[in-house]
Amino acid sequence: MNRLVFITGASSGIGQALAERFYNAGWSVALVARRNAEMTAWAVAQGWQPERWRVYGADVAQTDSIVAAGHACLAEQGVPDAVIANAGVSIGMDTAERADLDVMAQTLAINLQGLAATFHPFIDPMRVRGSGTLTGVASVAAIRGLPGHGAYCASKAGVVSYCESLRGELRGHGIKVVTIVPGYIDTPLTRGNRYAMPFLMQPEVFADRAFAVIEAGASYRVIPWQMGVAAKILRVLPNSLFDRLLDGRPRKARRGE
Structure with a gap:
């Protein structure tokens, strides 16, 4: 029987x-996205076998919506072997602007609350079965706060801490919790960035490396590793030096910019 992966932001x-990497490795896939018609058309265009995939429309920002998608997957496809909470947004903010407080609330709702809600339906069934892998997709932006990027950095730092907490809670139940920390990946989320993106990686290369990490059940991994080294250096820099290093760095574009 094919193993099953449940992926948000697919x-x-x-x-x-x-999704493509897991399918090509022989897994069945549960694809979650707001644009479920487009997602369905894409899967059909790939020529995928109909019995090996399903699409579930859900808004990760709405807890009941993503929880319902999880329950629908359980009913239609069974308990996944792996769940990947990948859906996320990245929008710049300026705390002096009232509208950007709403941007922060939305970012946290999708990137952090939505991640926990994605995992929720599967924890008890995985406990009963005694196996499963829950993967949270964070970002190197979790390592240090970047100017104009407060909402995103806070949400992804929250993902790292939350997954670490969950890993401890599920220890002894056969469930692995994996935190993947991407560097800069060439996606629609990063193409609008107004600053240099070192070690930029193509999504297919990232997916190949992330697949290996999830299969291995590693607790934490930065991809690519070069960005992990850079992030560790930034983490230990004194604040005065870090602030000077980022002085004048272009801010993340705000909504509407």
């Missing part, structure tokens, strides 16, 4: 690349 970028 309609583009990292999520779509991961």
Whole structure:
């Protein structure tokens, strides 16, 4: 019987690349996206075997919506072997602007609350079965706060801490919790960035490496590794030096810019 992976944010970028990588490795896939008609058309265009995939329309920002998608997957395809909470948004913010407080609330709702809600339906069934892997997709932006990027950095730092907490909670139940920390990946999410993106990686290459990490059940991995080294260096820099290094760096574009 084919193993099953449940992936959010599967309609583009990292999520779509991961879906293709898992399918090509022989897995069945549960694809979650708001644009479920487009997602269905894409899967059909790939020539995928109908019995090996399903699409579930859901808004990850709405807890009941993504939880319902999880329950629908359980009913139609069974308990996944792997769940990848990948859906995310990246929008610049300026705390002096009232509208950007709403941007922050939306970012946290999708990137952090939505991640926990994605995992929720599967934890008890995985406990009963005694196996499963829950993967949270964070970002190197979790390592240090970047100017104009407060909402995104806070949400992804939250993902790292949340997954670490969940890993401890599920220890002894046969469930692995994996935190994947991407660097800069060439996706619609990053193409509007107004600053240099070192070690930029194509999504297919990222997906190949992430697949190996998830298969291995590693607890934490930065992809690519070069960005992991850079992030560790940034983490230990004194604040005065870090602030000077980022002085004048272009800010992330705000909504509408």
